[in-house]
Amino acid sequence: MASESSIYQVVFGGGMLIVLLKVLHERFTRRELSWLLIFGVIIVINAVITHKVTLLFTYVILLGVKNVDLSAVFKVMLITRILGMASVILLTWIGLIDARSIMFWRNNKMILRSALGYDHPNLLHTLFLGLIILIIYFTYQKINIWGMGILFALNYGLYQFSYSRTGFYCVNLLLIITLLSKVRCIQKVLFKLAVYIQFILMAFTLLICTVFWPTNFVQHLNQLLTGRVYYSMLQFYYRIPLFGRNFQDVHLNFDNSYSMILTMYGLIITVVFLYGYYRVAREVERQQNIVLCIIFIILSVAMFLESYLPNTLLNLTLFYMAKYFYHEDVAFENRRAAR
Helix, strand or coil, X not given: CHHHHHHHHHHHHHHHHHHHHXXXXXXXXXXXXXXXXXXXXXXXXXXXXXXXXXXXXXXXXXXXXXXXXXXXXXXXXXXXXXXXXXHHHHHHHCCCCCCCXXXXXXXXXXXXXXXXXXXXXXXXXXXXXXXXXXXXXXXXXXXXXXXXXXXXXXXHHHHHHHCCHHHHHHHHHHHHHHHHCCCHHHHHHHXXXXXXXXXXXXXXXXXXXXXXXXXXXXXXXXXXXXXXXXHXXXXXXXXXXXXXXXXXXXXXXXXXXXXXXXXXXXXXXHHHHHHHHHHHHHHHHHHCEHHHHHHHXXXXXXXXXXXXXXXXXXXXXXXXXXXXXXXXXXXXXXXXXXX
């Protein structure tokens, strides 16, 4: 593990250096510089308080996407994810990497869950979800029912190892929405849903963790989500901070991005994230970009179940928020909805 961590730090540090060098040679308007300075100060304050640098790294990456073709970025992400997952799983099967299996109590019995070389079975299926999202992004116009059937089968096969219900259901939901999006009347519903879904899920999170806890419905939901609602509820025992809170001395699982961003990163950053997403989703609706609409919906749902909202490796909506901030076009003509 130590060697893997060292390699990751070297690669990540090299990537950050490349991005910083690009930023130094980039030209920004006065408006952009002013807002970037304000955002930077807020993020640095948050990093000092929370002792977490995820948001700081995300800030640097988003600085570097100005005048960058996102399709090229996503193509690199797709290739590296395919090669990465295939390599890790292959090395696990031939015994060079520990499968990192865990025993888990579910449905009144113990089950064996395998991460196939990754840190946790949920991470394995989350990365697979990210892979399927990228596949849909590039093949939406061409993929047929047989291709979708293969993706459904791969998802089910991976579930037999990970037993990650959240990842399994999110992939299935993504594939079902993709199929339904071919129907014009459903497209209109999807575009409206994409605009408001994060506000809906944030409000739903607040309600089930405060007002409706511990009603029977919420208890059943908590059981279905393996305690996620309970841990989110505990986070709201603390007053919602303005700039963030350090939870390092508190044993809590952060499996809901909406409760995490509000209680850990603070009210200001939460407002920035939600408002930025709303503006970009409205732009996606205006341009009738059905592929981005689907991606925005599934990522928003997945973030209700996992805590990767500030992570650019998984939350692709952040790239489009940056593009919108720089007044760069986010539309792809060949992926617009049928009129």
